[in-house]
Amino acid sequence: MPFFIVLEGLDGVGKSTIARRYAQQYGYQLMTTPGKELLPIRTDIINGLGSSETAKALFYAATVQAEGEKAYKLTESGENILMDRYRASTIAYAQQRGVTLDLSAVLSQAPRPHLSILLVLDEQQRQYRLQQRGTTAEDLETLSPDFRAGVLTRLQAECDATLDLTGATEEEAVGLLHDCINHQLRIGSASRP
Template sequence: MGGFIAIEGLDGVGKSTLVRLLAERFSGHAMCTPGPALRDCRQTVLEAFTDDELAKALFYAASVSSQGKQARSLSERGSWVFMDRYWASTLAYAKARGMTEDLGQLTQILTQPDLTVLLLLDEPERRQRLHFRGATGEDMETLGFGFRQCVLDELQVRANLVVDISNHKPEAACSILAQAIREKLGEA
């Protein structure tokens, strides 16, 4: 049995690391949005849409659509797929950045993961990680309380599973997360 698992959370909580570790543990695939083909042009596209939050969200929606179809195809063949950010992040960050348009109807046509996991991390620990890795402009947005809370509120609404990985090294966090995923999907 496989599954398509979206891993969501604020910048710096360890999504990329845990997606990679989970893919290794489950002998599956690590994916992300935007996908690798769009990562190189992402900054150019976002700069072109500087004052248009809807256009930015639609760019991410296009990536979600493409990556989601690939993830579902793999999971239907029995593979595990772990996605670093997906539709919930697209909606949450767009709302926090002031987008007022309702993209809810897209939710109905986009590929839905089998499970959406929200990772939580103690805020001082998250800030330390951001500082250590060299925080980007996008990372810096999440340091503001109002922005951060808006994103978290939106992600919590869309998550099927919330896992706090505070005070755990990556391998231990991976074990906790793997067990929670198996229990939630009825595999424990």
């Protein structure tokens, strides 16, 4: 049975890096929200929406719906999907930014993943990673302890499992993710390549 698995987490925890490596190593198709077609113009769209956090949240919700439908079709055709961010991030970040629109209702038709995993990292290690890659405005937002705590609380409520990657090398993190997926989905103890 093909699986649709989502990785969620704050910026800088290694989601994209781990997702890319895991997908390559285990034969999953890697997807993101927004999708690859919108990534190059995302900043222009967000800037074009001005200061309306609700409009921005609706943009991200639309990308979740679109990518979720694509992921569902791919799993129906036998593909395993690993999604870098999805529904939980859209809801958590929007709520923490003060959006009162019920995004859970807006996204009620978005396909549900088989498993949603929240990746976490020691804050000092996360901030170091952010500095190494060059922080963005969104990254800076998560440096506020109150904002970060609010988003994490909401992500924990939306995700099926939490995986702490503190101190893990990239290779170890991929192994920990593999073990977590196997445990959560009870798909056996497939050996790591």
